[in-house]
Amino acid sequence: MRSSRPARSAFTLIEATLAVAIVAIMIGAGLSAVTQSQRSRRLAEEMSKARGLAAILLEEVGALAYCDPQEPTRPLGPDTYEDVQDRFTFDDIDDYDGLMVTPVTDKDATWLTDDQWVANFTVTWIVSDDPGTAQPQETNLKRIRVVLSHAGRDVYSGSIVRSKGWEALQ
Ligand SMILES: [Ca+2]
Numbered sequence: 001m002r003s004s005r006p007a008r009s010a011f012t013l014i015e016a017t018l019a020v021a022i023v024a025i026m027i028g029a030g031l032s033a034v035t036q037s038q039r040s041r042r043l044a045e046e047m048s049k050a051r052g053l054a055a056i057l058l059e060e061v062g063a064l065a066y067c068d069p070q071e072p073t074r075p076l077g078p079d080t081y082e083d084v085q086d087r088f089t090f091d092d093i094d095d096y097d098g099l100m101v102t103p104v105t106d107k108d109a110t111w112l113t114d115d116q117w118v119a120n121f122t123v124t125w126i127v128s129d130d131p132g133t134a135q136p137q138e139t140n141l142k143r144i145r146v147v148l149s150h151a152g153r154d155v156y157s158g159s160i161v162r163s164k165g166w167e168a169l170q
């Protein structure tokens with residue numbers, strides 16, 4: 001004898017709603033993972049680019065003399081007749097102190113980056129047993145630091161140290 005009770009439908013409205021919600025959550029989690037992965041890749045690319053730029057720029061600075069050939073006792077920074085817009089006029093490593101370059105260019109003013117990149121240089125006198133602290137006067141040891149930033153965020157900081165004594169040995 002057949003029941004007169006109607007057959008139960010496959011899904012109730014609540015079950016269907018729950019299923020939709022679960023699928024939505026899974027899609028959201030998947031998209032979040034993709035976004036996170038893209039962000040990680042972008043940050044790794046930025047870091048790699050910034051390291052390369054720092055190496056180029058510090059090599060450029062490191063090729064110069066420890067102090068200005070004409071004005072060896074001048075304070076840190078560009079000296080007389082030196083132009084921050086033309087790095088060919090620089091002739092010692094501390095001429096870069098306070099220099100900001102954006103977009104980052106080589107000495108020939110060829111763009112190495114888009115205009116979202118900034119390179120900021122600082123040159124300080126240091127002592128070997130406390131290299132993290134800038135000294136107020138000549139120590140015969142200078143640290144040149146360049147910080148590479150992209151879209152307002154610091155990405156990488158690189159530095160080199162030069163001593164006056166090392167230069168005398170060359
Ligand atoms: Ca100079």
Ligand SMILES: [Ca+2]
Nearest residue numbers: 077079094095
């Ligand atoms: Ca100088």
